[in-house]
Amino acid sequence: MSALRLLSLDRKIPSVRSAVVPKTEGKTVEWTSPLAQEPARIAHLLRRATFGAGPGDLDAAFKLGYGKLVDQLVETPPAEPPPVPGMNGNSVDIGNLQQWWVDHMLASPTPFAERMTLFWHGHFTSDYRKVGTGQPYMYWQNLTWRKVALSNLASMLMQVTIDPAMMRYLDLATSTGKSPNENYSRELLELFTMGTGNFTEGDVRAGASALAGWRLPVAADNSRVGIFEPRRAYSGGPLTFLGRTGPLELKGVIDGILASDASATFLVTKIVHHFVSPAPQARYIRRLADEFRTSKYDVKTLMRSVFLSPEFITGQSYRSLIKSPIEYMISTLKALKAPQLSKLVLDADEQMGQMLFDPPDVGGWPNNEAWISSSTVMARINFAVSALSRLRNLPPANDLHKLQLDGVLSPVTTKLLDQAGDDRARWMIVLMSPEFNLK
Amino acid sequence: MSKDQVGINELKRRDFLRAGLVFGAGASALAAGYAAVPDAFARAVYAAKQEGVKNDKVLVMIQLAGGNDHLRTVIPLQDPKLHDLRPVLAAQSVPMALPLNGSFGLNQNMPGIKALWDQGKLAIVEGVGYPNPSFSHFESIRVWETGDPTRRQVEGWLGKTITKNYDSQGHPLTGCACGTTNVPGALRDLHATVSVISNSRTFGLQGGTRIETTAGALWKGTPGIYGALFDTAISTVQESISSVRTALKSQSNGYTDNAKLVYPSKTELGAALQLAASLITSGSGVKLLHVTLGGFDTHQTELNRHNDLIGYLDQSVAAFYHDLDVHGMADKVLIATWSEFSRRPQENASGGTDHGAASAMLLMGSPVQGGFYGQTPSLSNLDSTGNLKYTVDFRAVYQEILNTHLGADAKEILGQTFDRVPFLKKPGV
Numbered sequence: 022m023s024a025l026r027l028l029s030l031d032r033k034i035p036s037v038r039s040a041v042v043p044k045t046e047g048k049t050v051e052w053t054s055p056l057a058q059e060p061a062r063i064a065h066l067l068r069r070a071t072f073g074a075g076p077g078d079l080d081a082a083f084k085l086g087y088g089k090l091v092d093q094l095v096e097t098p099p100a101e102p103p104p105v106p107g108m109n110g111n112s113v114d115i116g117n118l119q120q121w122w123v124d125h126m127l128a129s130p131t132p133f134a135e136r137m138t139l140f141w142h143g144h145f146t147s148d149y150r151k152v153g154t155g156q157p158y159m160y161w162q163n164l165t166w167r168k169v170a171l172s173n174l175a176s177m178l179m180q181v182t183i184d185p186a187m188m189r190y191l192d193l194a195t196s197t198g199k200s201p202n203e204n205y206s207r208e209l210l211e212l213f214t215m216g217t218g219n220f221t222e223g224d225v226r227a228g229a230s231a232l233a234g235w236r237l238p239v240a241a242d243n244s245r246v247g248i249f250e251p252r253r254a255y256s257g258g259p260l261t262f263l264g265r266t267g268p269l270e271l272k273g274v275i276d277g278i279l280a281s282d283a284s285a286t287f288l289v290t291k292i293v294h295h296f297v298s299p300a301p302q303a304r305y306i307r308r309l310a311d312e313f314r315t316s317k318y319d320v321k322t323l324m325r326s327v328f329l330s331p332e333f334i335t336g337q338s339y340r341s342l343i344k345s346p347i348e349y350m351i352s353t354l355k356a357l358k359a360p361q362l363s364k365l366v367l368d369a370d371e372q373m374g375q376m377l378f379d380p381p382d383v384g385g386w387p388n389n390e391a392w393i394s395s396s397t398v399m400a401r402i403n404f405a406v407s408a409l410s411r412l413r414n415l416p417p418a419n420d421l422h423k424l425q426l427d428g429v430l431s432p433v434t435t436k437l438l439d440q441a442g443d444d445r446a447r448w449m450i451v452l453m454s455p456e457f458n459l460k
Numbered sequence: 461m462s463k464d465q466v467g468i469n470e471l472k473r474r475d476f477l478r479a480g481l482v483f484g485a486g487a488s489a490l491a492a493g494y495a496a497v498p499d500a501f502a503r504a505v506y507a508a509k510q511e512g513v514k515n516d517k518v519l520v521m522i523q524l525a526g527g528n529d530h531l532r533t534v535i536p537l538q539d540p541k542l543h544d545l546r547p548v549l550a551a552q553s554v555p556m557a558l559p560l561n562g563s564f565g566l567n568q569n570m571p572g573i574k575a576l577w578d579q580g581k582l583a584i585v586e587g588v589g590y591p592n593p594s595f596s597h598f599e600s601i602r603v604w605e606t607g608d609p610t611r612r613q614v615e616g617w618l619g620k621t622i623t624k625n626y627d628s629q630g631h632p633l634t635g636c637a638c639g640t641t642n643v644p645g646a647l648r649d650l651h652a653t654v655s656v657i658s659n660s661r662t663f664g665l666q667g668g669t670r671i672e673t674t675a676g677a678l679w680k681g682t683p684g685i686y687g688a689l690f691d692t693a694i695s696t697v698q699e700s701i702s703s704v705r706t707a708l709k710s711q712s713n714g715y716t717d718n719a720k721l722v723y724p725s726k727t728e729l730g731a732a733l734q735l736a737a738s739l740i741t742s743g744s745g746v747k748l749l750h751v752t753l754g755g756f757d758t759h760q761t762e763l764n765r766h767n768d769l770i771g772y773l774d775q776s777v778a779a780f781y782h783d784l785d786v787h788g789m790a791d792k793v794l795i796a797t798w799s800e801f802s803r804r805p806q807e808n809a810s811g812g813t814d815h816g817a818a819s820a821m822l823l824m825g826s827p828v829q830g831g832f833y834g835q836t837p838s839l840s841n842l843d844s845t846g847n848l849k850y851t852v853d854f855r856a857v858y859q860e861i862l863n864t865h866l867g868a869d870a871k872e873i874l875g876q877t878f879d880r881v882p883f884l885k886k887p888g889v
Contacts, residue, residue, distance in 0.1 A: 050683040150755075192760045192810055200809030204759040207595070207815070217596050222845055225595075299685075340684055372658055374641030382525070382754065384598055387642065393689050394642050394656035395632065395696035399665055402675050406667040433681030437674060453675050455682035455690050 052429055054336035061427045062087050062334050068460040069296050069342070070094050070328060071132035073352030076416050079424060091328045095321050099134030099167050105160060113154045119367055119377045122163065126351050127360040137170035137324070138163065139347060140295060142377070143385035145181045145213060147190035149378045158186035159378050161245050174214075174288070174318035178275045181213070183247035185237050191383070194237045194247070198255030201229035208383055210278070219283035220263060227260040231269035279318060285310040292323065297333050298341050299389050305332050340459040343389045346373030348460065349401060353408055353452055356425055358416055362408055369407075372400035405452035409445065418444035418451070426456040512867040513625040517827070518740055518793045519861060520749045520780075521618070521646060522729070524773070526757030527597065528799040529813055530820040532766055534584055535565050541839035546807035552763050560584075564832070569771035572778025573824065580830035581781075582822065583883035585857055587837045589818035589850025593801065597757070597815075600800035605645035607855050607874050617858055618748045619649025620873045621866065626747065628653040632696040633703055636739065637750045639732025644750045653692055655700045660708050660735045664701065672698065700744075707735075707742035724775040729753040733780040741787040747866075756799060760810035773797070777824060784825075791826040794865050794884070796857075805839055806846055817843070818850035821857055823883050827865055833883050856881045 055061035063082045067074045071094070074082065082090050102125040107117050126135045145166065149159045162184050169177050181187055182205070188194040196202035206228035210220045234254025238244040260269040263277040278284055289310045293301045309326060316322040327333060344352065350366045350373075370376045374397055380386055409415070422428055422438060430438070434454050441447045451457055508514040532549060535557045536542050543550045557565025558574045564584075566574050576582045590609040594600045603609050607617035615623075618635060628634045635647045635654040647654045657663055665672050679694035723730035732751040739746045753773055758766050777795060784790040798821060803813035818837050837848035856878035862870035864884040871877055 050687075052684045192812070195760050195810035197809045202759055202808050202810045202812070203814045204757075211596050212598075217594070217599055222595065343686065372641065372662055374658075382597065383757075390686065390689050391642050393686070393693050394637075394654075395693050395700065396641050396656040396658040396663075398675075398679065398690075398693045399663070399697055400641075400658075402671065403662075403666045406665075406671060431678075431681045431683050433677050437677065449671075450674065450678065453671075454678050455686070458690075459684070459686065 050431070051336075052340045054339035055427045055429050056334040056336070056339055059083075059087055061429075063090060064427055065334065065339065065460075066090065066094075066328060068344075068352070070324075071136055072126055072348055073355050073460075074424075075355040075358050076424070078355075088329070091325060094133040094328070095171065095325050097131050097133075099138075099170070100129050100131045102129070102164075102167075108157070108160075111156050113149075113157050113160050115149050115154055115159075115378060116367065118149075118160055118163075119370075120363065122377055123347075123351070123363050123366045124360070126347070127354060127363055134167055134170060138167040140292075141166045141170055143380060144291065145177075145184075145187065146380045146383060146385040147184075147186040147378075148380055152186045152189045156185070158184075158189060162186040163378075165245075171321040171324065173316075173320065174284075175275055175279055177320070178209075178214070178278070179271070180246070182209070182232065182271060182275075183235055185245070185247060188235060188237060188247050193232060193235055196229065196233040196235075197253045198230060198233045198257070201226070201233045201255070203229045205229070206232055206274075209274075212384060214278045214287060215281060215283045216287040219281065219287075223261065224263055227262040227269065228274055230255040230257065230260055231262065231274050232271060282310075282314075285313040285318065289313055289323070292327065295342075295388060296324075296327055297330075298338050300337075300341075301332065305330070340456070342460050343392050344458055344460050345386065345388060345392060346370060346375035346397070346401075347377070349373070349458060350404060352457075353405060356416075356452070357408060357412065357448070359408065359412055362411055365404065365408055365411075369400055369404045373397050373404070401458065402453050405449065409448055409452070415444055415448050418447040421447055421451050425451055426454070430454075430456060509625055509627055512869070515867050516792050517865050517867070518747055518749065518789075519618075519865060520733075520736060520751065520793060520795045522773070522777070522795065522797045523644070523646075523750065523752040524756050524769075524797055524799040525597075525601075525752050525754040526799075527600075527801045527803055527815055528756045528769075528797075528819065529758060529762065529766055529803040529816075530799075531802065531805060532762070533567050533570075533770060533822075534560075534586070534820045535567065536563065536836070536839070537565050538563055539839055542805070545805040545839060546813070548811060549762060549807050549813070561832075567767065567770045567774075569767050570774040572774045572781075573822070575778070576781065576824050577830060581826055581828055582824050582830050583828040584832050585821045585823065585852055585881055585883060586832060586834040587818050587848070587851030588821050588834065588854045588857060589801075589848075589852070590854055591850075593817040593847070593850070595801065595815040595817075595845070597800055602645060604798055604800055604854060605648075607858055614648075615650070616644070616646040616648040617873060618646045618750065619652045619654070621862065621868055622647070622652035622654070622748065623649045624872055625866075625868050630699060631745055632700045633739065633744050633746045635748045635750075636736075636746050638735045638739075639728045639751055644752065647748065647750055653696055655696050655704075657700075657704060657735060660704075660731070660738075663704055663708070665697070672701075703742075703744040704739070707738040707744050710738055710742040722775075723779040724772055727753060727772040727776070729772055730776045730779065733776045734783070737780055737783040737787075740784065740793060741789055758803065758812045759808070759814060760812040762803075762807075762812040781825065793825050794827045794861065795824040796861065797822045798854075802848070804846055805842065805848060817845075817847040821854070823857075827884055829883060829885050831883075833881050852881060853878050857883075860884055 060083055105117055105121045129135050152158050165180055165184055169180050191205035191208055192202045193205040203225055207225045211217055235247040235249055238248055242248055259267050262269055290306055312326055313323050354362055375386055422430055437450050438447055441450055532553050535553050537554055556568040559565040560577055605616045606613040622628050622635045626634045632653045632655045635652055637644050637656045641658045643654050643656055676694050676698055679690045682690040723734045736749045755769055784793050799819055802816040802819035804816040807813050834852040837851055843849050855874050859870040859878050860881050862868045
């Protein structure tokens with residue numbers, strides 16, 4: 022493994038040309054982690070906890086320092102998004118809604134809240150195709166997920182269960198005690214909390230019975246959550262759920278789930294895959310899961326622990342995740358300081374494989390290597406080309422390799438940047454580079 | 461979540477893998493045998509690693525994602541038990557079914573596939589499933605994709621077929637997914653190069669050859685764990701871009717003459733199969749194709765949604781078959797549907813059905829010997845979860861496709877041998 026620490030963040034190095042490129046001789050080369058240095062750690066954190074940094078963002082973060090930056094990210098309450106433009110009565114135009122969220126991701130002073138909202142949108146997922154656009158349910162869900170993104174899992178699961186979009190997406194709205202619909206109960210156990218192998222078909226059925234009886238709110242309810250109707254609920258005998266037998270309703274289902282060790286492990290593993298590493302060590306997961314349980318499943322505590330953990334900034338963690346399409350596009354527009362190009366996101370999202378409010382299935386979006394195929398590579402490159410072609414003036418590109426790529430470049434990227442004739446060419450290389458597609 | 465994460469480190473770079481491989485041995489001689497197909501299968505043959513698979517057969521797998529209700533696809537017409545279990549759905553399925561024989565009919569929205577039946581080009585395998593079925597979409601999809609009910613394998617059965625039988629390096633269209641943005645699990649294998657074409661209209665790189673060259677150099681030189689993945693992805697783009705452009709040109713040229721050929725515009729399946737047809741008929745060298753129609757998870761208000769989906773499937777397949785036929789390629793192509801499971805025989809209060817087990821597979825095209833195969837599971841003898849008991853292991857269907865259609869060694873790919881389900885014509889007949 023040859024080292025590939027080409028450039029440091031040391032501002033004394035004036036250009037890429039001065040870098041010494043080691044001969045790699047065809048061996049697999051690893052990125053050399055710059056994370057021993059605070060500025061690189063801060064850029065790394067902002068790539069993962071937010072949507073990357075634009076010109077100016079980094080300097081402000083450097084002044085705070087890593088620890089205080091973590092505090093600021095997790096402690097600042099989410100900025101409320103503005104109203105959805107053109108929202109007329111109850112119905113939602115899905116294109117408007119997607120554009121609204123993209124614009125808020127670009128503009129929000131609390132981008133960590135948006136990053137977490139996006140994470141939960143892929144986890145407690147719903148899609149507009151099934152939920153429909155005749156009611157503002159998908160919009161409400163987005164507001165709710167933002168609000169509860171860093172709260173505790175018990176209250177989140179309560180909100181998720183009676184969220185109107187979710188009730189429609191996984192059919193809880195039509196489930197009755199007499200004839201329970203298993204869809205929500207199964208995915209609550211399998212995809213939202215415990216994972217396969219930790220519950221039985223009997224648990225799915227008991228859960229479905231216990232959770233039946235909720236209906237969608239109507240105008241007269243003046244409510245943004247489901248309404249419980251005892252006459253539609255299960256009225257049979259005791260139910261056996263996750264090893265306990267007795268009367269069972271929503272709260273009991275959530276308590277049962279949280280009493281199982283599997284739940285913390287399952288959720289922590291997913292968070293680590295999305296924020297730290299695709300191949301974490303078991304003892305890291307165990308440690309975070311223990312903490313998560315001890316904190317009564319407090320998500321804010323968990324995220325703080327993740328960002329402050331040594332594992333977050335090891336060499337194995339550096340560039341071990343692939344930016345999702347939304348992250349790639351938002352970070353591109355942030356780097357270019359070009360929020361006015363946000364419409365391009367909606368032209369390219371489908372080709373890259375990530376349309377907001379429209380995940381491929383109830384499992385949400387797959388991540389990391391699943392983002393890369395011949396088709397999506399083309400879409401990413403085309404996005405960079407088309408964004409640059411629409412900008413007459415570009416931010417300066419002299420320090421781009423340091424600001425956006427930590428000064429850690431592959432030999433090819435180094436060579437091409439060296440040969441680039443002008444700023445436009447340098448921007449093109451940086452935005453197309455594998456370095457910029459990783460986080 | 462992502463199953464190949466560890467494996468990705470094991471993958472060597474293409475450039476090293478490719479070193480020392482000799483392409484083209486015997487290709488010209490074999491290509492001569494298919495002179496009627498201009499260049500088309502020359503490249504498919506070119507990429508074959510062994511004698512048995514040097515043929516011009518193509519496989520198209522259609523995934524019906526979400527769990528297709530086979531009791532509303534191939535409908536039992538005479539079983540009173542169906543009406544006991546699903547009074548609403550049965551009343552709206554049985555009377556309007558398109559009868560195949562006294563016992564079964566196809567969904568009312570399947571006139572195109574019914575026409576294939578009438579020509580002896582539809583085989584239906586009943587009771588397809590596997591032991592200890594999973595009711596999780598994702599687990600069961602993985603079982604079907606990997607051909608492994610024990611859920612230990614990670615490589616897809618079609619991906620393995622590519623690795624064992626074809627040199628996909630340099631021939632990235634050997635395995636191709638149309639109408640999606642990521643590689644379907646069935647085609648995934650660490651050592652298989654697979655193309656993904658999401659949308660034919662936007663296929664290609666903007667910015668010309670300079671961008672293509674720069675992007676190629678950048679992505680091929682990626683350090684770290686994703687190096688091979690990035691390298692393969694960009695190489696696949698570069699190696700497939702001209703073939704795909706040729707195919708798309710043939711689409712715009714060839715189809716205007718043929719007014720009868722109407723792919724449905726309402727779903728992506730129609731567009732994906734149209735793309736597949738143009739790749740097949742233009743000689744791009746495609747061999748194993750995968751397309752998906754989603755939305756079959758009908759827990760609620762199943763009737764209209766399911767009818768619509770089945771209608772999209774029917775129109776898309778009918779247009780696809782017709783397309784191949786007018787290009788003289790229909791006898792080369794086998795079309796098969798698969799779904800992770802079927803639905804529970806008993807309907808629920810939401811007018812839908814929950815996750816079930818055994819299913820029916822449709823195998824279509826000129827290579828099939830039309831008729832019913834397998835054994836229909838009894839609606840009166842359900843398992844403890846209220847689901848049908850399978851009678852045919854789905855891998856037996858894969859085995860027949862691999863051995864008889866593709867000429868591959870199924871045992872090498874599936875790890876064991878199953879009782880034959882002889883739904884294909886004998887080779888050469």
